[in-house]
Amino acid sequence: MDRRIIGIETEYGIAHSHPGSRSITPEEVARYLFKPVVEWGRSSNVFLTNGARLYLDVGSHPEYATSECDDLLGLISQDLAGESVMRSLIERGEALMHEDGIQGSIYLFKNNSDSAGNSFGCHENYMIPRKLEFSRLSELMIPFLVTRQLICGAGKVNLAGDNCGFHFSQRADHVWEGVSSATTRSRPIINTRDEPHADAERFRRMHVIVGDSNMSQTTQLLKVGATDLVLRLIESGAILGDLKLENPIRSIREISRDLTGRQEVRLASGRSMSALEIQRFFLQHVTAFVEKNGAHHAHVSRVLELWERALDAIETQNLGLIEKDIDWAIKKRLTDAYMAKNSLELSSPRVAQIDLTYHDISLERGLFHVLERRGAATTVVTPESVEEAVTVAPQTTRAKIRGEFIKAAREHGRDVTADWLHLKVNDAQGATVLLKDPFVTEDAAATELINAIRGV
Ligand code: ATP
Ligand code: MG
Ligand code: MG
Numbered sequence: 001m002d003r004r005i006i007g008i009e010t011e012y013g014i015a016h017s018h019p020g021s022r023s024i025t026p027e028e029v030a031r032y033l034f035k036p037v038v039e040w041g042r043s044s045n046v047f048l049t050n051g052a053r054l055y056l057d058v059g060s061h062p063e064y065a066t067s068e069c070d071d072l073l074g075l076i077s078q079d080l081a082g083e084s085v086m087r088s089l090i091e092r093g094e095a096l097m098h099e100d101g102i103q104g105s106i107y108l109f110k111n112n113s114d115s116a117g118n119s120f121g122c123h124e125n126y127m128i129p130r131k132l133e134f135s136r137l138s139e140l141m142i143p144f145l146v147t148r149q150l151i152c153g154a155g156k157v158n159l160a161g162d163n164c165g166f167h168f169s170q171r172a173d174h175v176w177e178g179v180s181s182a183t184t185r186s187r188p189i190i191n192t193r194d195e196p197h198a199d200a201e202r203f204r205r206m207h208v209i210v211g212d213s214n215m216s217q218t219t220q221l222l223k224v225g226a227t228d229l230v231l232r233l234i235e236s237g238a239i240l241g242d243l244k245l246e247n248p249i250r251s252i253r254e255i256s257r258d259l260t261g262r263q264e265v266r267l268a269s270g271r272s273m274s275a276l277e278i279q280r281f282f283l284q285h286v287t288a289f290v291e292k293n294g295a296h297h298a299h300v301s302r303v304l305e306l307w308e309r310a311l312d313a314i315e316t317q318n319l320g321l322i323e324k325d326i327d328w329a330i331k332k333r334l335t336d337a338y339m340a341k342n343s344l345e346l347s348s349p350r351v352a353q354i355d356l357t358y359h360d361i362s363l364e365r366g367l368f369h370v371l372e373r374r375g376a377a378t379t380v381v382t383p384e385s386v387e388e389a390v391t392v393a394p395q396t397t398r399a400k401i402r403g404e405f406i407k408a409a410r411e412h413g414r415d416v417t418a419d420w421l422h423l424k425v426n427d428a429q430g431a432t433v434l435l436k437d438p439f440v441t442e443d444a445a446a447t448e449l450i451n452a453i454r455g456v
Pocket of ligand 3: 123
């Protein structure tokens with residue numbers, strides 16, 4: 001498979017500030033956010049004209065799942081479009097809340113943990129061929145994913161438990177299993193629930209639960225780009241040696257706590273390796289693979305360069321090498337400067353507040369966005385492509401068809417249902433259209449359905 005379908009799901013943290021006003025629960029805030037969505041979509045679980053899914057599951061974390069993308073920059077634009085959609089929801093939700101006499105502001109955070117110790121996720125979805133042996137895949141993938149936080153962690157001022165400090169990852173402390181079919185109760189690294197959202201005879205979906213949500217576009221590029229490359233290496237049947245970890249869950253926590261990357265983790269074979277060595281191992285194999293087989297997309301060299309630079313930065317402790325590119329390093333620079341300027345310890349609540357505000361999606365308040373505007377964070381996509389992704393689906397996957405369907409339905413006020421595989425008009429007798437191949441961009445039955453909605 002040369003092109004791969006990839007999608008990212010992001011759950012957002014929610015808060016309401018209420019100076020002089022009664023405070024409302026996150027559930028109530030979420031209801032205000034989704035009121036306009038329910039009005040036009042008749043549900044708090046809808047698909048948008050860009051092919052994405054916007055929904056409110058149990059609890060109060062609004063979620064945005066990008067449409068199926070087959071291009072890295074397109075994926076980053078679609079994910080950032082999700083932030084933009086959430087900002088629009090905030091604007092409308094706040095207005096409705098104020099009309100009801102509840103003052104204050106609504107906050108959404110693209111992070112993975114709240115002050116009460118709850119965690120919420122950012123899932124990555126990679127389509128893989130069915131014929132790939134899943135147990136071999138996960139055996140090789142887990143050591144990569146456990147150590148991947150070095151190159152793409154969001155950074156965390158972690159004051160819980162022993163070994164407080166600035167850590168690589170937000171999610172590391174909230175992962176409880178290697179592979180499992182549950183996402184919430186036992187929270188695995190890879191979810192094995194076999195739901196491919198595609199022709200199950202040909203495809204499978206690797207559902208990665210372990211990642212942090214990223215603010216930085218370059219970190220996002222590296223996270224997904226490197227994971228896709230490692231997958232390609234595994235798919236090629238390469239013999240990679242045995243890196244099986246003795247205890248992935250203990251390792252992921254230990255690695256998160258050691259910014260030198262030198263923490264040794266025990267392999268099942270009895271050997272020990274450091275997180276840096278494991279990442280170097282994958283980088284070397286992937287580099288050799290690309291030299292032999294060529295780059296399969298235009299950004300491979302940028303991914304490899306970023307990957308190597310991130311590992312060099314950790315090895316030499318010269319974080320200046322990645323201070324504009326990798327979330328945890330961008331955030332560390334910010335918190336270090338703030339602590340120095342205000343003579344604060346890491347344990348100060350004001351430092352924790354900086355960590356949180358880094359993830360605020362507001363363009364005015366959010367510290368990551370402020371840094372980006374000042375040129376202190378490198379970008380990968382243009383604001384125009386993000387703007388376009390808010391309404392337009394990727395044109396090279398079935399998301400294009402879904403997007404056209406939703407657009408027609410909204411323009412003509414029709415009651416429809418969609419999911420990743422199906423399109424249906426509820427108020428008509430017509431059959432449900434099934435799109436089993438995520439790479440299709442034209443489908444006769446879907447065109448007929450869309451034309452019928454448009455009355456052409
Ligand atoms: P949960 O929310 O419980 O994790 P889920 O993973 O099935 O369930 P969604 O939130 O609906 O849930 O997100 C699915 C993601 O998978 C989307 O980002 C979508 O683009 C992506 N996706 C859709 N089809 C495929 C496919 N065939 N292969 C890989 N990813 C896919
Ligand atoms: Mg989801
Ligand atoms: Mg998911």
